[in-house]
Amino acid sequence: MQDDSGQRGGMSDTGLTALKDQLAREITGEVLFDTYSRGRYATDASFYQIMPAGVVVPRSIDEALRAMAICRDAGRSVTPRGGGTSQCGQTVNDGIVIDFSKHLNRIVSLDVAGRACMVEPGIVLDDLNRQLKPHGLWFPVDVSTASRATIGGMAGNNSCGGRSLRYGTMRDNTLSMDAALADGTMLHFGEVPRNLAGVNSSDGGLALFRDMLDLGAREAAEISERFPKVQRRVGGYNLDALVPRNAANNMAHLLVGSEGTLAFTTKVELKLWPLIRNKVLGVCHFGSFYEAMDAAQHLVKLRPIAVELVDRTMLTLGREIAMFRSIIGTAVRGDPDAVLIVEFAEQDQAENIRRLKQLSELMADLGFGWDRPQRKWGGVVEITEPGLQTAIAEFRAAGLNVMMSMKQEGKPVSFVEDCAVPLPHLADYTERLNRIFARHGTSGTMYAHASEGCLHVRPVLNLKLEKDVKAMRAIAEETFAMVREYKGSHSGEHGDGIVRSEFHQTMFGPRITADFREVKHRFDPDAVLNPGKIVDPPRMDDRALFRYPPEYRVPALKTALDWSAYPGAGGGFQGAVEMCNNNGACRKLEGGVMCPSYRATRDEKDVTRGRANTLRLAISGQLGADALASDEMADTMKLCVSCKACRHECPTGVDMARMKIEVLAARAARHGLSLRDRLVGYLPHYAGLASRLAPLANWRNHSPWLRRLLEKAAGISAKRTLPAWRRDVFQSGFDATGPADGREVVLFADTFNRAFERENLDAALRVLVEGGYRVHLPKPADRGRPLCCGRTFLSAGLVDKARLELDRLVATYAPFALRGVPIIGLEPSCLLTLRDELLSLRSDQLAKSVSAHAQLLEEFLVAEAAAGRLKLPLGPVAAKALVHGHCHQKSFGAFKPVEQVLRLVPELEVETIETSCCGMAGAFGYGAETFEVSMAMAELSLLPSIRRDGSALVVADGTSCRHQIKDGAGRGALHVARVLVMSLDSTPASPYCSPNAKEPSHG
């Protein structure tokens, strides 16, 4: 679809405007034609980028179909899209993208007895399985992207899970599909007899089926000759589903794997399986990688559910990560070159154990033993404990993530990533593949679904360089030729898209390729549906289609923070932004924290990926001049609550909270500050005065009129009560308290606890003193107003002001830190600023020392308890505590100590609420325009969990979290320090148990 002017899509601006207007009139869902939105849909997890003409997010299937009809009539192509996690460029195109994932995600019907369900195409696999679990069922095509891959997209790509040896691919588990052809004809695609007798379809539908079955009969011999006989073949159209093999053919299987090029799926009927209840793992050790690959063909004879490879590089990476060291230590013996993790999962655990024993015997028969030298060194470590099995699975996933998080310009690139060869050739194939990589000056870490002969490998290349693009093409050609030689499949898991489609001719031959074209033409004669995929593709190395085309440049830009860990412009900011490879992990809907704004809105704009893509387009000039400081960019960042979850949970470590500071700084520099930014940012400056004038300062909370006024003037929601100022703020009239010979600590009295909730500081002080510590509360080195971490300034983009605050803090605390004295804080976002942003602003020894000694109270207490130094006389306080972790605690791995400390309290059952961000996030929840989203975030899990359990203590360390809980559930939440004081009070031995007990002498 290219017009005379060379404009892809063949439509003038006026035509596009008319199209947009018509869509907007007739569709109630989002119609997005602005450059920023289109840019967010221009990429998937491949290395391509094609700007779509527009995006539609329909609210119903009818709207999706109407949108397709409008676009078709306007001469535009349409590309259906689910999670957009395709690795081969399936979802990028220049027409209109229709996003099924936001609204079209229901289970339409469930037949538990018949083990089948009908779903809308936008439902995410994990979400489906969550809903199936109570029925003892699951959908077992367990792709690694299960947290965001949609069933429509999985069907589109004929996806395969790690356990496909047992369960097959998407095709094997699709019973039927309802789908619309490009001309709007709705058809049911299911099992049909070859003579089509009794098939309930329109004349057009029957004619289509007849033509397809005839094609299958006509081409049966060629299909048999040219289609690879491996399970992992997802390339091209499934013509083999049409050949006269049985009495019936399933027409849906032709649609599976068709990548949105044949029809618009509106419903998918899936085959369900009983949940796996029991399993065991055997970790088979090999002295050489070759032996491991060679052994796979023998191990599968024991009918395991999966055989997964972990190579030496992954093991080495894993050992470098503290949390995986002990897992590897338990599961891996000695120093193998590779291990194969063999999984048995029969319903009967005795049978699993029996097979595990057979596995050891088989390994011995193959000549492997712990006493053998070199290549034949090895044996089986048996893993029957479920906790360890889960830990091993997590290690595998994380090992891959570490590999993906390389900060250099060259990145692991996916293009020969999932070729599959018959198992007897796997060892030779991998050995030769390594030689191909070496010849082209690169290498790649391998991980494999060894049971299916499907090898995942991404050679490291820098696709900004012509020479590496050439190397990519050469590697692709040589690898596919080798795969063909082994009668393997060049497309074994991730589909064709742009990367693979041009190689169909080589792999399947001209006749089958012509058949593919015939199928496409019969379904979609005007090439309306996702053109250029599977048939008539562009060249895979057409750099004009790359995310980094030859003209891609990021001009010099001034940044506020230190990005020197990354390459590129802006002192490395470019490299940090480009870390996002669009894998979509930030679109997960449950588990962990990332990304709370997406969970609330389900908009691509509000997910980490959408923000990173917008930033990349902005800094490279693709969104016009000054895009970093634009209103659209501000809007893109608006719902980012700076929870820092992405920093921790994104596989490549995209740190959007930090990037948001750059955007805020650019905006503040360009447009100045709003009144709200001023009120928030400068809070540490006026806190003293406001406290003295507390009744006046709190007046706004009691006056509806003032609430409305402040909402109008400063955008602070009238629906929110602001934290109440008080006159009795925390002040220490002393520099140190506690036993003179006690271990020294510094207590950091942050602005929020000092001004609004001094009880927490009082409590922490008492816990520390009673624990026998000498607590320092040093006066600011400059003798000025109390110290602050600068967080409020950072949230307003006032980076220089934040730096000044941190300079004061470092000057005061460095003398202690240099002596090894821990600096203890209570408010996670404040204390953890010292561990995080401080080092982006200062890299000197003093700052590093303060940063290294900054600890949350719980971290300190847990370490002290572990060292046998903590002796607190704690008594029972309640039966149960419901604990909500602050996002920053989770991001910095500082939440576990909260649970551990609470477990020191006798008889207290500690239950952590599975939450993402509370939604308050500093000033976010106070914004008039963000109030609703803030509450929506809290309602996802936090508030309902608290409401469900009216009697438990509610514990939350974050000031904002406590505020949100109070506003949303009407319950007071406590900082851990206060729970500990309650616990001290309830001990008869405590000198503080009487209300008349004297306060500790301060100093």
Ligand SMILES: Cc1cc2nc3c(=O)[nH]c(=O)nc-3n(C[C@H](O)[C@H](O)[C@H](O)COP(=O)(O)OP(=O)(O)OC[C@H]3O[C@@H](n4cnc5c(N)ncnc54)[C@H](O)[C@@H]3O)c2cc1C
């Ligand atoms: C890190 C990583 C790991 C991966 N691991 C696996 C893995 O283990 N196994 C595996 O098979 N794949 C894997 N993939 C590839 C990808 O995640 C899967 O193919 C996934 O199933 C795609 O789902 P999606 O919702 O993102 O689909 P999308 O990428 O959005 O779309 C996929 C295709 O389906 C089409 N489509 C979407 N909706 C419809 C519809 N309603 N009607 C018609 N066509 C439609 C699209 O046009 C496109 O061609 C991985 C990808 C990444 C980035």
Ligand code: SF4
């Ligand atoms: S932000 Fe991270 S998790 Fe999200 S798509 Fe990018 S790389 Fe993946």
Ligand code: SF4
């Ligand atoms: S900081 Fe939090 S809200 Fe912002 S992008 Fe990252 S995960 Fe999402």
